[in-house]
Amino acid sequence: MPRAKQRTPELREQLLTAAVDLLARDGVAGFTARTIATQAGTSTPALYELFGDKGGLVRAVYFEGFRLLRGHLGQAPQTADPRADLLAVMHAYRGWMLEHRVLAEIMFARPFTDFDPGPDELKSSATLRIFIVDLVQRCVDAGVVRGDATDIAHVVVALVQGMAAAEAARRLGGHPESVQRRWDLALDSVLNGLAPAG
Structure with a gap:
């Protein structure tokens, strides 16, 4: 039977x-x-x-990637220091992207020709986006940075994704100390540049 x-x-x-x-x-x-x-x-x-079909499976993997990333970033502790919290989450974002390089590629580079994210797929990143915008808004409210929280969140996330891709390709240097120094320089430069004058 x-x-x-x-x-x-x-x-x-x-x-x-x-x-x-x-x-x-x-x-x-x-x-x-x-x-x-x-x-x-x-x-x-x-x-x-x-x-x-295969495109449907890739679509499901795309959703799963955002679920996993959001869960990972949510593990970062929240403190009384919004700038430190934002940096901690961005470093967690970096670590996740380096650990899940191919999954991140599906989410952000879209290597499969039979899958092009539509409105439903793009909405799947909404909880992640809201989480990061809220972190930045805490920085704005505390006077750490000035500007629109959504704009700043987009810039910071794009920086992290680009830096993580460069690190994965070994374009940030060969020694952990120099790689970390360049990460600190990039993130500090953005946040310091957005700090209120004086």
């Missing part, structure tokens, strides 16, 4: 976890439906039934 098909939420999570793990191990080139299904202990038809 053939085994009953079980297209369960648990199987969907297994496939999603397998996809994220496979990306980390083999990169975009190894991201095939058959390999992911095998790693999750199921069949390619089951994967297609749950996600529609």
